[in-house]
Amino acid sequence: MVVLAKAELEQIALPAAQPPMADVRAVDLSAAPGPDRAAAARTLVAACEEQGFFRVTGHGVPQELVRAVEAAAAGFFALPQAEKEGATGEPVGYGCKQIGDGGDLGWIEYLLLCLTSAGTVPAASFPFSTLPCAAALLEEYAAAVRRVACGLLELMAEGLGIEPADTISRLVADAESDNMLRVNHYPPAPRPEQQAGRLLTGFGEHTDPQIISVLRSNGTTGLEIAGRDGAWASVPPxxxxxxxxxxxxLQVLTNGRFRSVKHRVVVSSERSRVSMIFLGGPPPGARLAPLPQLLGDGGGRSRYREFTWMEYKSCSHRGRLVDDRLRPFEN
Incomplete structure (x- = not known):
């Protein structure tokens, strides 16, 4: 379980607030070729331009698989702390309260797993002796959501008029793609904090470094996104x-046309929140820069200099969650 000293609790405490509910656009990934798919592509592009955030229906991932993975994750996080802390691999595994290397804390424990391009978990990345039944489920789930991510990126290319259609998705589907699966557990808020009328930071304000993130949770509130004006809105479960x-x-690839959404998780519920996030990143040596097709025939101004994914990832890991990691790469 997550245990924080009083000073640490004070560090992650937030004033009680009730932000408005976010109006989240829906994109139907099952739309057939023709007018319906073209409309879905337009909706997707508009959502990426306005919020950098949307929800997907018609994704094809069986609910039975989702429920089974959530149950397996809950079972793992219910294990004795010593067993969970023994579930560490290279370079990832189990973590608790500390997020990254910049000193950020949260009311959270998590699993972070490396994935192959097929969605499987390399044996060296995590010792599954603590949850043998969950290994196959996690791999099946990761492969399924990777397909969702690639399908979305192809639909995105259609909406932007980019050819070939796999221009962006192949960065996530490559054999060397830096794909990860993060499983987060936010335990119920500690009772003294609830009585004080405060919230706790589960995962602090940040943007995701990768190209695309595919997230779902067990229907518990807590996820919030920031609008362009900086105001927070709660995402309906x-x-x-x-x-x-x-x-x-993806913000770089689209030359800033799409925005990387700031988001956070706050904890105030008596119910545990479990979320699973597929993080689709390019190969370490992939060179990132605005796509020429989006700069216009006249060679429009590029907002970002070219850099490798490994260069960016190394830079982002050195800072705090709230840092603007793209600033050093702007022209």
Whole structure:
């Protein structure tokens, strides 16, 4: 379980607030070729331009698989702390309260797993002795959501008029793609904090570095997104849809046309929140820069200099969650 000292609790405490509900656009990934698919592509592009965030229906991931993975995750997080802390691999595994290397804390414990391009978990990345039944489920789930991510990126290319259609998706589907699966557990808020009328930071304000994030949770509130004016809005829970974040790398590829959404998780509920996030990143050596097709025939101004994914990832890991990681790469 998550245990924080009093000073640490004070560090992650937030004033009680009730932000408005976010109006989240829905994109139907099952739309057939023709007018319906063209309309879905337009909706997707508009959502990425306005919020950098939307939800996906018609994704084709069986609800039975989703429920089974959520149950397996809950079972893992219910294990004795010593067993969970023994579930560490290279370079990832189990973590608790500390997020990254910049000193950020949260009311959270998590699993972070490396994935192959097929969605499987390399044996070296995580010792599954603590949850042998969950290994196959996690791999099946990761492969399914990777297909969702690639389908969305192809639909996105259609909406932007980019050819070939796999211009962006192949960065996530490559054999060397830096794909990860993060499983977050936010335990119920500690009772003293609830009595004080405060909220806790589960995962602090940040953008995702990767190209795209595919997220779902167990229907518990807590996820919030920031609008262009900086105001926070609460994302309504949805037991059937997947939520999609535009990542920093996609903002670069679209030359800032799509925005990488700032988001956070706050904890105030007596119910545990479990979320699973597929993080689709390019290969380490992939060179990132605005796509020429989006700069116009006249060679429009590029907002970002060219850099490799490994260069960007290394830079982003050194800072705090709230840092603007793209600033050093702007022209």
């Amino acid at each position: 949805d037991a059937d849809s997947f939520f999609i974040n535009v990542g920093d790398a």
